[in-house]
Amino acid sequence: MTDPAALFDALAARYERSFAPSHRDTARDLAPILERLRPGDVVVDAGCGTGRAFPHLVARDVRVLGLDASRSMLAQAAARASTDAVARLRCDLAARWPLRDGVADAVLALHAVLAHPPRADPWAFFRAVGAELARVCRSGALVAIDLPEPAWARASLEPLDGDWYRHVEPGGVAVEAFVPAPERVVAALGLELALLPCATGLRALGRAKGR
Numbered sequence: 110m111t112d113p114a115a116l117f118d119a120l121a122a123r124y125e126r127s128f129a130p131s132h133r134d135t136a137r138d139l140a141p142i143l144e145r146l147r148p149g150d151v152v153v154d155a156g157c158g159t160g161r162a163f164p165h166l167v168a169r170d171v172r173v174l175g176l177d178a179s180r181s182m183l184a185q186a187a188a189r190a191s192t193d194a195v196a197r198l199r200c201d202l203a204a205r206w207p208l209r210d211g212v213a214d215a216v217l218a219l220h221a222v223l224a225h226p227p228r229a230d231p232w233a234f235f236r237a238v239g240a241e242l243a244r245v246c247r248s249g250a251l252v253a254i255d256l257p258e259p260a261w262a263r264a265s266l267e268p269l270d271g272d273w274y275r276h277v278e279p280g281g282v283a284v285e286a287f288v289p290a291p292e293r294v295v296a297a298l299g300l301e302l303a304l305l306p307c308a309t310g311l312r313a314l315g316r317a318k319g320r
């Protein structure tokens with residue numbers, strides 16, 4: 110299954126138990142992001158899922174705009190942080206994001222958010238996401254995008270065609286993931302970001318040029 114809304118609606122109930130990194134890895138992974146934020150910053154959590162990052166971001170006194178396609182993931186995110194500092198918006202990252210131009214001081218896409226693009230043209234998806242990211246970022250906004258590593262996918266998942274892989278979650282949900290070289294994803298997003306290790310693979314980290 111690659112439709113992210115259907116896929117993560119099906120996974121939401123067990124996401125935290127079987128799919129997400131541990132609380133310790135989450136805290137460790139977020140530290141280099143949190144130290145780059147200032148109180149009052151507007152942080153877009155693209156593909157926010159169950160809102161694992163929300164409490165950490167709220168504690169840093171920033172405003173959070175969480176975007177996700179999955180109603181069930183967003184429902185869990187609502188339970189996680191019920192504060193005016195967090196807004197949750199349902200949208201497809203491949204389409205226009207429901208945000209103003211230049212609103213974001215930071216955009217995060219944590220833990221393989223971009224690994225489930227449309228089968229038909231995954232590269233068009235990355236270009237569309239890159240265009241929206243550039244539109245909503247102010248110049249110099251922080252960008253952090255976590256990407257799975259091809260070596261991990263080859264070792265851990267069932268290979269399909271090309272850069273596509275598959276695995277079946279304990280509840281029986283089949284997950285298809287697109288895991289090309291991270292450098293190619295960053296280039297397709299139109300960004301110049303450094304690739305650093307993180308708990309779930311590599312993190313593309315850097316600053317947006319804005320429009």
Ligand SMILES: C[S@@+](CC[C@H](N)C(=O)[O-])C[C@H]1O[C@@H](n2cnc3c(N)ncnc32)[C@H](O)[C@@H]1O
Binds near residue numbers: 129159162177203
């Ligand atoms: C693996 S989860 C990561 C969630 C969260 N960022 C975290 O760190 O736990 C991927 C999330 O991205 C969302 N997602 C994936 N593709 C999307 C798309 N095209 N549009 C909107 N949300 C998408 C899924 O619904 C899911 O909640």
